[in-house]
Amino acid sequence: MELSVKTETRNNKFILNPNKVREILSHFEGQEIELRVRKWKNDRTSRQNRAFHGWCKIIADETGDTPEDVKGELKKKYLEKLIRDENGEPKLDENGEFRTKIIDTSALSVEEFSELQARVMDVAEFLNIKLPTYED
Numbered sequence: 001m002e003l004s005v006k007t008e009t010r011n012n013k014f015i016l017n018p019n020k021v022r023e024i025l026s027h028f029e030g031q032e033i034e035l036r037v038r039k040w041k042n043d044r045t046s047r048q049n050r051a052f053h054g055w056c057k058i059i060a061d062e063t064g065d066t067p068e069d070v071k072g073e074l075k076k077k078y079l080e081k082l083i084r085d086e087n088g089e090p091k092l093d094e095n096g097e098f099r100t101k102i103i104d105t106s107a108l109s110v111e112e113f114s115e116l117q118a119r120v121m122d123v124a125e126f127l128n129i130k131l132p133t134y135e136d
Contacts, residue, residue, distance in 0.1 A: 048113050052105070055120050055131050062129045071105075078119045079103040 008015050025033075056070040063070070082090045083099040091099040108116065124131045 045110060048110070048117065051132075052113070052117060052120065055117075055124065058131055059120075059124060059127070059129055062127065074116070074120060074123070075102050075105065078116055079105070079108075 053067065053071070056067040056074070059065070060067045060070045065073075080100050080102050083101055085091050093099050105113065105116070121131060
């Protein structure tokens, strides 16, 4: 189980709600726990998520593909990144080809997900497919 809490720091101290901390810690009573601190990442919104999956279905319906295939192709086209070594150099596979990985949409921030959605809109426009906007 993993739980998180958003907080801020002032004067090198956490600003936490003690009741929230007690609530979170109660889930781990009697267990060893690990505390991680990282910069807050604004995850994509549920509205963005619903729109993206809805758009994949609309494109799939128009092209004859499955929504999963459309999502996979969009991820491959726009979220494929080079794998780099510790010096920042691209890694090669046994055939001398660049090694890549596809970033999962769940790892994207709101801004990154918005960029992906803009690319999806471009693809749909190229295919003459009308996608609803957030306001539709």
